[in-house]
Amino acid sequence: MFNDVYRQDKYAANKFNQLASDSVSVDRDIIDSREHHCKKLSYDVTTMEPTSIIVTFHNEARSTLLRTVYTAMLRSPPELIHEIILVDDCSKDESVGKDIAQLEKVVVLRNTKREGLIRSRVKGAAYATAPILTFLDSHVECNVGWLEPLLGRISQNPKAVVAPIIDVINMDNFNYVAASADLRGGFDWNLVFKWEFLTGRLRDERHAHPTDPIKSPTMAGGLFSIRKSWFEELGTYDMGMEVWGGENLEMSFRVWQCGGSLEIIPCSRVGHVFRKQHPYTFPGGSGNVFQSNTRRAAEVWMDEFKAIYLKNVPAARYVKYGNISDRVALRERLKCQSFSWYLETIYPELRIPPKDKGEFYHLKNGALCLDTLGRRAGEAPAQLVYIQVKSRIRMDPATGWLTQGGRCLSVLPSGDELRLIATHCDAADGNQRWVFEKTASFGGIGL
Known part of the structure; x- marks a missing residue:
């Protein structure tokens, strides 16, 4: 019955x-x-x-x-x-x-x-x-x-x-x-x-x-x-x-x-x-779970190509995806290939969107330019140096990042001031997102 x-x-x-x-x-x-x-x-x-x-x-x-x-x-x-x-x-x-x-x-x-x-x-x-x-x-x-x-x-x-x-x-x-x-x-x-x-x-x-x-x-x-x-x-x-x-x-x-x-x-x-709907529920909603899961995959395996995913799914930039250190360690232990290798060797048919190369700028103060001086991420603050070609900083319109040498410029609170440092790029870090305005200045930020 x-x-x-x-x-x-x-x-x-x-x-x-x-x-x-x-x-x-x-x-x-x-x-x-x-x-x-x-x-x-x-x-x-x-x-x-x-x-x-x-x-x-x-x-x-x-x-x-x-x-x-x-x-x-x-x-x-x-x-x-x-x-x-x-x-x-x-x-x-x-x-x-x-x-x-x-x-x-x-x-x-x-x-x-x-x-x-x-x-x-x-x-x-x-x-x-x-x-x-x-x-x-x-x-x-x-x-x-x-x-x-x-x-x-x-x-x-x-x-x-x-x-x-x-x-x-x-x-x-x-x-x-x-x-x-x-x-x-x-x-x-x-x-x-x-x-x-x-x-x-x-x-x-x-x-x-x-x-x-x-x-x-x-x-x-x-x-x-x-x-x-x-x-x-x-x-x-x-x-x-x-x-x-x-x-x-x-x-x-x-x-x-x-x-x-x-x-x-x-x-x-x-x-x-094959069903058109899930018959069960997801904690926090299916969309949030999917974005968290795919964000983890992107962070561990996709290298620089994760930026394409984050551009396509902007909400994934802000989702909490947990600790991935054990998965990163797994990749290092197994000596796995890069995602670039995967795209070239396994999936060359996948169309990679044209790179938005962004624009390069000198961030100037008089005759001096902001430069990370090639230091490792988080090692020391950025400094002002005399202008040179390598001092150019890239503005990425897709992510809002200011990058040089693979590192992102980030604002770090220091007492009553804000300091500008070079650090690992992290799409979830709002202190790394910048909005470009032609008349903008770095007022109130120390070096």
Whole structure:
């Protein structure tokens, strides 16, 4: 029996048609959406290591969660699935997880408070005992032969992070629709993930070798496999991020910049219910969480290119994003590449906006000019020196920064005065933002 609310609005609880999902068998027959080349391949599963499948969920519909678990098991060689770990992120109905825990190989871990996808996945990964981790969203449907291509690729390349082609499960009627194999992951300068079609040489190469992995600049993040030791060496997830959003781009940058490979495996297919709205809430609002998470990713991995993101998303300049020192230390420890390398080598197709070069000025007082004298940030105040070319200071209209030698001029309160110093550039520091006026002076600021 459905309750009154369920009858009135079948979309209310999950933002998809739950009545349609509940009406569909958890092990229904679906189209084999693989291309014909893939169906000819055979895999020696005796050479593959097993995987722990990790699924996190929060108030997920019982039918979609069951379908995720059932299809993962039924359409995989049993010897390749070591365990299925469900992490119940403090769902209201605890019985959903408890009931599914009765299935063979299924373990349910329950959070006593809401932790979000990121921390829940890390919890599941820490519990896992198989050498390979496979993360799945809680509303997917695994297709025929989905697992072998993923694990087979990892056996060839232990540092490959591999994802299936993600087919579409219609949120209204739950029809299963095949997705194009000519897609890869990208992003825009708002740090929003996007799918993009392969074009030109990339498309020609894929059609010439239709079963080969597709190198992808980013991943959607919901479904992927990774060797557990590599996941841990890479620093798992950024635990300073909240709930969900932006973690997929952060991991994508990290994988590529730190010596790994991010690939879509065209012979692996998994369907996913794509929704137009989130069925759950975010602390502080979804926009604020997303900006905080993406700001962390930009600060750690994007180097000078973070300025493009901050120009596109001005509100991100003022969001609190927490301490990132451990992630910066991780990058240094792993000797990761620059973001410039990533753009040139992995994603040269991404258009970089024309640089607003700003304008250069001498900040003069009579015959003297303001100069940082090349000192390290925060070491000493700026000084007045006789005019010379290298004394020019750049005014960046996008950020409001006055920079010289990679350092920003900042106002530092000192007793009853304000002092001008050179320091590390920080978009959140209002003392580094300047407004240019032709008649402006630095009255009241000491050197």
